[in-house]
Amino acid sequence: MGTVTGWAEKVFGDAADHLADQIPASLVRAHARARSGHEGVQTQTLEAYGHGLYAAQYEELEAGLASLPAATPVRLQGRTLIVLGNCVIYPFRYAKRDVPVTAARLRKATGFRAELIRRHGPEPMQQALDLGLDELHEPEPHPDLALLPEDVKLILVAYACSMTQGVMRIEWGSAELRREDRYLIWHHHEQLHMPPRWETPRLA
Numbered sequence: 001m002g003t004v005t006g007w008a009e010k011v012f013g014d015a016a017d018h019l020a021d022q023i024p025a026s027l028v029r030a031h032a033r034a035r036s037g038h039e040g041v042q043t044q045t046l047e048a049y050g051h052g053l054y055a056a057q058y059e060e061l062e063a064g065l066a067s068l069p070a071a072t073p074v075r076l077q078g079r080t081l082i083v084l085g086n087c088v089i090y091p092f093r094y095a096k097r098d099v100p101v102t103a104a105r106l107r108k109a110t111g112f113r114a115e116l117i118r119r120h121g122p123e124p125m126q127q128a129l130d131l132g133l134d135e136l137h138e139p140e141p142h143p144d145l146a147l148l149p150e151d152v153k154l155i156l157v158a159y160a161c162s163m164t165q166g167v168m169r170i171e172w173g174s175a176e177l178r179r180e181d182r183y184l185i186w187h188h189h190e191q192l193h194m195p196p197r198w199e200t201p202r203l204a
Helices: 006-041 047-065 112-120 143-147
Strands: 071-076 079-084 087-094 155-160 166-177 182-192
Touching: 006 047, 006 079, 006 087, 006 155, 006 166, 047 079, 047 087, 071 143, 079 155, 087 112, 112 143, 112 155, 143 166, 155 182
Parallel strands: 087 155
Antiparallel strands: 071 079, 079 087, 155 166, 166 182
């Protein structure tokens, strides 16, 4: 268990301690489930692990956080996210090796995840240049975004994880998306402590 910071207490209030403990534990459980699925199908590729982790991260976070008094589940893109107060918690595996969260980059600058960050992330530090080009029109927003009030703030839970190494690093905070290279520009981020090794689920 780690001591929560002033930032976490300001954002989440009394729920900060519970979140700081349950988020890492939930992601460790999601990794264990995904690895078990991979071993079950015995494929030579990591498709089963990757798809399993993507689904399990949402399910385990919901299971770990839904008991909080202020938690409200919201269904977006077929996955359940937890909203606490005016914050929505969104998991994001940014790397398969232990690299700093400042290396986090989206695969593409469009789509639901990119739109979620642009709409509910912090105001950009530098405004984008207005090039006046007609072809730069924004696509229609994803319809599921209408399920979130406009004043909800996005808290990203970014983590590095691989099938062989497990969860190596978890950080949370707020970030904007830089369109030109798809890197996340963090306005604030801090590391979440991993659960003690003995709490990590063991597979047979």
